[in-house]
Amino acid sequence: MMKWVFGGMIILSVVYAFATGNAAEVSNAALNECQNAVQFLLVLLGSMCLWGGFLKIAERSGLTAIIAKILSPFTRLLFPSLKKDSKALTAISMNITANLLGLGNAATPLGISAMKALKEEVPEPQSDTASHSMILFVLLNTASIQLLPTTVATLRLQNGSAVPMDILPAVLLTSFLSLLVALFSALCCKQTLRAKQRFTIREV
Amino acid sequence: MLAKFGVFVIPAVLLGIVVFGLAKRINIYDAFLEGAKEGAITTFQIMPAIIAILTAIGMLKASGALAALVQLFEPVCRLIGFPAELTPLAIIRPISGSGSLAVLEQVLGDYGPDSFIGRVASVMQGSTETTFYTIAVYFGAAQITKTRYALPCALSADFAGMILSAAAVRLLM
Structure with a gap:
C-alpha cells in the first residue's frame, strides 16, 4: 500500500509540475523537504528521549500496569488476541492515555513501542505485513481521541472567539463516530479477507 | 478556562511519574537514561519513513498538484452538503498537520x-488526525511495508469525520 501512496505522490507531483511549468519548485521542494524532515526528526528526537525516559520510570514503578488495568475492559475488547499482562497491551494503554490527555508528543513514542510489541506478538516477527491488531491500533491513532481539543481552542481564542471550547460536544461526537467508522470498516475488511481465503483454500 | 487546561497537563504528568517512582523507590535517573536511549534508537529507525513521506508531501504541495486536487474535489463536497469553503482543509488535514493548522x-x-x-x-481539525504521517511513522517503526486495509479504513473514517463535523455543528450548536 505504502509503495503506491509514495509512488503516486511523486509521479503526480512531477507530472503535474512538468505540465504546468513548476519543475523548478518541485526540484527545490525535493531537495529542501528531505532536509526539513531531518530537522523535524531532531525535534522529535528530543521528545522521544524525554517521553521514553519518563515512560521507563512509569514502567519500573508499576504505574503503567495500573493504567493498563484501568483501561483493560476497553483494550481487551479491541485486542482479544493479546494476553492480559502482555507488553503490547500495556503500551497500547499508555498510548491511549497520552492521546486522551492530548499529549501528542508523548503519544507518538508510546505508540511506536506498542507497534514494536505488537510485532513481537505475530507468529513470524520478521514479516513485513501488518497484523489485524496493528491495523486496529493505528486506526485508534489516526482517529483523534483527544478529550480536550486544546490546540484548536487556542487558535480560536487568538482569533477572538467568545467561547473557544463551545465546539467540544461536536468534536467529541464527531471523533467518536469516525472512530466507530474506522473500527467497523477494519472488521469488515478482516471478515471479507477471511471469507475469501477460505474460498481459495477450498478451491485448491 | 478549559483552553488553558493544556498548559497544566504536561507538568502534572511529569510530576506524577517522578513522585510515584520515588515513592516506589525506583532509581528514576537510571530509568530515565535507559528509556531516553531507547527513544533515540527508535527515532533513527523511523527516520527513513519520515523522510520519504515528508519529501513526497513537500513535492506535492510545491508542484501545485495539491491545490489542483482541492479544486477537483470542490464540486463533490458541495454535492454532499459540505461547505465548499472548507474543501482545502478537508483535503490537507490527513496529509499535513502543520499545513492544516495554517489553513484553519x-x-x-x-x-x-x-x-x-x-x-x-474547528470541529474538523479537532476530531481528525494527520493520517498519512501517523501511518508512515507507526508502520515504519514496526518495519511494515504491507499495510493492507489500514489506509482505506483510516481515510474512510476521515471522510466520515469531515461530513459529520458539518452535521454535528448544525445539530449541536
Whole structure:
C-alpha cells in the first residue's frame, strides 16, 4: 500500500509540475523537504528521549500496569488476541492515555513501542505485513481521541472567539463516530479477507 | 478556562511519574537514561519513513498538484452538503498537520471563529488526525511495508469525520 501512496505522490507531483511549468519548485521542494524532515526528526528526537525516559520510570514503578488495568475492559475488547499482562497491551494503554490527555508528543513514542510489541506478538516477527491488531491500533491513532481539543481552542481564542471550547460536544461526537467508522470498516475488511481465503483454500 | 487546561497537563504528568517512582523507590535517573536511549534508537529507525513521506508531501504541495486536487474535489463536497469553503482543509488535514493548522488559521481569520464555517473547520481539525504521517511513522517503526486495509479504513473514517463535523455543528450548536 505504502509503495503506491509514495509512488503516486511523486509521479503526480512531477507530472503535474512538468505540465504546468513548476519543475523548478518541485526540484527545490525535493531537495529542501528531505532536509526539513531531518530537522523535524531532531525535534522529535528530543521528545522521544524525554517521553521514553519518563515512560521507563512509569514502567519500573508499576504505574503503567495500573493504567493498563484501568483501561483493560476497553483494550481487551479491541485486542482479544493479546494476553492480559502482555507488553503490547500495556503500551497500547499508555498510548491511549497520552492521546486522551492530548499529549501528542508523548503519544507518538508510546505508540511506536506498542507497534514494536505488537510485532513481537505475530507468529513470524520478521514479516513485513501488518497484523489485524496493528491495523486496529493505528486506526485508534489516526482517529483523534483527544478529550480536550486544546490546540484548536487556542487558535480560536487568538482569533477572538467568545467561547473557544463551545465546539467540544461536536468534536467529541464527531471523533467518536469516525472512530466507530474506522473500527467497523477494519472488521469488515478482516471478515471479507477471511471469507475469501477460505474460498481459495477450498478451491485448491 | 478549559483552553488553558493544556498548559497544566504536561507538568502534572511529569510530576506524577517522578513522585510515584520515588515513592516506589525506583532509581528514576537510571530509568530515565535507559528509556531516553531507547527513544533515540527508535527515532533513527523511523527516520527513513519520515523522510520519504515528508519529501513526497513537500513535492506535492510545491508542484501545485495539491491545490489542483482541492479544486477537483470542490464540486463533490458541495454535492454532499459540505461547505465548499472548507474543501482545502478537508483535503490537507490527513496529509499535513502543520499545513492544516495554517489553513484553519486562515479560515478562522476570514470567516470568524464563531461563524458556521469557522466552527465546522474547528470541529474538523479537532476530531481528525494527520493520517498519512501517523501511518508512515507507526508502520515504519514496526518495519511494515504491507499495510493492507489500514489506509482505506483510516481515510474512510476521515471522510466520515469531515461530513459529520458539518452535521454535528448544525445539530449541536
